[in-house]
Amino acid sequence: MENKNNDLIVTHSLVKTYQDNGIPVKAVRGIDLTIQKGEFTAIVGPSGSGKTTFLNIISGLDVPTDGEVWLAGKKISEMSGSELSDFRRDHIGFIFQAYNLIPVLTVEENIEYIMLLQGVDKEERHRRVQKILTEVGLDGYADRLPTKLSGGQQQRVAVARAIVSQPSLILADEPTANLDSQTGVELLDMMRELNKKSGITYVFSTHDRMIMERARRLITLKDGRIDSDETRE
Amino acid sequence: MWLHLKLAIRNIFRNKRRTFIAGSAIGIGLAALIFSDALIIGMGNNMIASATESFMGEGQIHREGFRTSFDVEKTIVNRKQIISKLKEESVVKHFTERVESFAMITSPANLSSVMMVGVSPDTETHLSQIDEAITEGSYFSEGGKRQIIIGSKLAEILEVSLGDRVVLTTAQAHTGDLAQEMFRISGIYHFNIKEMDRGMAFIRLSKAQEMLGIDGNIHEIALRFNNSSIGRNQDHPFWQEYSGDVNDAASWSKLMPELNLMLEVSQFATYILGIILFGVVALGIINTLFMSLHERLFEFGVMRAVGTSAFQMGRLVFFEAGALAFISIIIGCIAGLIVTYIVMQTGIDYTGIEVSGVTFRHLLYPVLKVDQFIIYPSAVLILTLITGLYPSIYAAKMSPAEAMRRSL
Numbered sequence: 001m002e003n004k005n006n007d008l009i010v011t012h013s014l015v016k017t018y019q020d021n022g023i024p025v026k027a028v029r030g031i032d033l034t035i036q037k038g039e040f041t042a043i044v045g046p047s048g049s050g051k052t053t054f055l056n057i058i059s060g061l062d063v064p065t066d067g068e069v070w071l072a073g074k075k076i077s078e079m080s081g082s083e084l085s086d087f088r089r090d091h092i093g094f095i096f097q098a099y100n101l102i103p104v105l106t107v108e109e110n111i112e113y114i115m116l117l118q119g120v121d122k123e124e125r126h127r128r129v130q131k132i133l134t135e136v137g138l139d140g141y142a143d144r145l146p147t148k149l150s151g152g153q154q155q156r157v158a159v160a161r162a163i164v165s166q167p168s169l170i171l172a173d174e175p176t177a178n179l180d181s182q183t184g185v186e187l188l189d190m191m192r193e194l195n196k197k198s199g200i201t202y203v204f205s206t207h208d209r210m211i212m213e214r215a216r217r218l219i220t221l222k223d224g225r226i227d228s229d230e231t232r233e
Numbered sequence: 234m235w236l237h238l239k240l241a242i243r244n245i246f247r248n249k250r251r252t253f254i255a256g257s258a259i260g261i262g263l264a265a266l267i268f269s270d271a272l273i274i275g276m277g278n279n280m281i282a283s284a285t286e287s288f289m290g291e292g293q294i295h296r297e298g299f300r301t302s303f304d305v306e307k308t309i310v311n312r313k314q315i316i317s318k319l320k321e322e323s324v325v326k327h328f329t330e331r332v333e334s335f336a337m338i339t340s341p342a343n344l345s346s347v348m349m350v351g352v353s354p355d356t357e358t359h360l361s362q363i364d365e366a367i368t369e370g371s372y373f374s375e376g377g378k379r380q381i382i383i384g385s386k387l388a389e390i391l392e393v394s395l396g397d398r399v400v401l402t403t404a405q406a407h408t409g410d411l412a413q414e415m416f417r418i419s420g421i422y423h424f425n426i427k428e429m430d431r432g433m434a435f436i437r438l439s440k441a442q443e444m445l446g447i448d449g450n451i452h453e454i455a456l457r458f459n460n461s462s463i464g465r466n467q468d469h470p471f472w473q474e475y476s477g478d479v480n481d482a483a484s485w486s487k488l489m490p491e492l493n494l495m496l497e498v499s500q501f502a503t504y505i506l507g508i509i510l511f512g513v514v515a516l517g518i519i520n521t522l523f524m525s526l527h528e529r530l531f532e533f534g535v536m537r538a539v540g541t542s543a544f545q546m547g548r549l550v551f552f553e554a555g556a557l558a559f560i561s562i563i564i565g566c567i568a569g570l571i572v573t574y575i576v577m578q579t580g581i582d583y584t585g586i587e588v589s590g591v592t593f594r595h596l597l598y599p600v601l602k603v604d605q606f607i608i609y610p611s612a613v614l615i616l617t618l619i620t621g622l623y624p625s626i627y628a629a630k631m632s633p634a635e636a637m638r639r640s641l
Contacts, residue, residue, distance in 0.1 A: 089540020104243035
């Protein structure tokens with residue numbers, strides 16, 4: 001099975017079973033899904049529905065027990081650990097609920113971390129960091145340590161780090177969970193704007209109503225299966 | 234690589250208190266090793282000095298077999314040639330000739346068996362410390378052919394004091410006839426060495442030769458060198474040069490094998506101590522690194538997620554181990570230097586205590602050497618890096634999803 005030109009993520013019969021104290025737990029039970037380039041998609045569902053596990057598998061952070069995952073035309077479900085590592089570095093940006101940043105690195109160093117791994121030269125790194133800091137509204141914060149930033153500002157830095165290396169996909173796991181509603185709204189609006197501007201695909205795993213309201217596609221998981229898949233205009 | 238080196242250095246200072254405690258624990262181990270080594274060297278030097286400076290010298294030449302039988306007929310062969318040759322030796326600082334024989338010393342009150350030693354007073358002062366150890370009377374003075382110097386314990390046994398008369402009786406060479414001479418006590422010494430204080434009596438060389446009937450012959454030449462290492466090394470060519478079928482030239486290490494063994498055992502004990510301390514240090518490093526690692530599981534998971542490879546992750550932890558080692562080495566070297574330097578100024582008083590047949594006569598001072606600040610810190614660095622491999626491999630093998638899941 002191969003993906004079509006506009007398909008970014010394609011999963012086929014995806015299964016993930018964990019061993020919990022020797023007892024097999026089926027977290028994902030055969031998901032077939034296609035997410036196209038430029039989508040702003042939210043995966044929702046109650047706790048234990050398999051959202052985070054599904055997100056981990058489509059991002060190459062975890063490997064499926066069975067089934068296939070294609071991302072940007074590559075079959076990542078059969079990649080080795082080091083291939084996955086390189087693939088994530090070059091194709092996926094991550095935003096987690098909290099503690100996204102390396103606390104001993106400054107804002108600028110955190111943002112350029114992935115570019116350093118990619119071997120981007122210093123001048124180019126600096127240029128991109130300055131540009132992205134303006135886009136996320138953090139001009140003048142380059143030399144600050146994450147501990148000197150508010151929760152909302154830290155998440156903006158995480159967004160900046162995720163998009164600065166120009167990935168195909170941004171995966172955000174409960175990005176607004178630790179923010180107050182106003183800050184959450186501002187962050188989501190900024191991400192929506194960046195999605196429109198750059199065309200980078202965003203996939204969220206969330207419980208947050210604000211994200212659900214802004215998502216153009218809403219996939220609901222229940223007991224490791226897709227319960228509903230709704231696209232809005 | 235520089236990115237992760239910078240990260241490792243910053244990470245190690247994230248929890249300053251823990252880093253300081255862990256670094257101090259490792260550093261104290263290193264300081265203890267430096268101090269122990271300095272003390273062992275100081276003890277060795279002290280014991281060698283106590284053993285060689287009192288009387289023995291750094292080496293001796295005898296007739297083959299004399300040291301085991303003390304047969305008075307076994308005098309050194311080719312004495313004159315050997316003496317002339319020794320005078321030309323650049324490595325020899327001083328030497329002196331001696332005659333030795335078992336004898337009976339008698340006073341009006343008591344008697345005792347002693348080792349009668351005939352010495353040349355002028356050269357003997359360079360080899361032994363009899364002159365310095367005299368507590369009553371004086372060293373040999375001009376013209377007194379019947380002067381005898383005995384130890385404090387022997388004087389006590391014989392119930393004699395300065396100026397009293399004693400009689401020495403010994404068997405002559407070849408004939409075995411008894412020779413008896415009266416002496417007047419001119420000096421009493423106290424070495425604080427049991428064997429010397431109660432078992433030796435010193436008379437002039439010529440008188441001893443006369444009593445034993447050995448003409449101008451001698452039993453022993455005691456030596457002191459310009460370089461103390463010759464006395465420690467029986468394989469030095471000097472000893473082969475003066476040994477042969479008839480004579481036997483022996484370094485102190487051969488004359489006192491128990492002292493040599495004791496020094497070797499002490500060095501071995503330092504190695505054992507080192508292994509134990511390094512074992513403790515290794516566990517400390519593993520504990521510190523794992524504590525730090527488990528505190529940052531989510532962060533490690535994020536780093537792995539955004540593209541840090543397993544190798545880069547392991548290398549980061551490995552660099553952290555190196556940074557911890559570096560801090561520990563600085564703490565350990567400074568602490569080791571300070572403690573050793575303080576004890577070098579004060580010394581440790583073991584005087585009068587006998588170990589392996591040697592009685593400490595001086596305060597014990599540790600000896601600092603540059604090697605101690607190269608070998609032991611290098612060992613700590615290597616050990617820390619080797620030990621750091623375990624948490625490094627653990628960090629490298631950690632799956633990002635698992636790391637983030639476990640941290641929640």
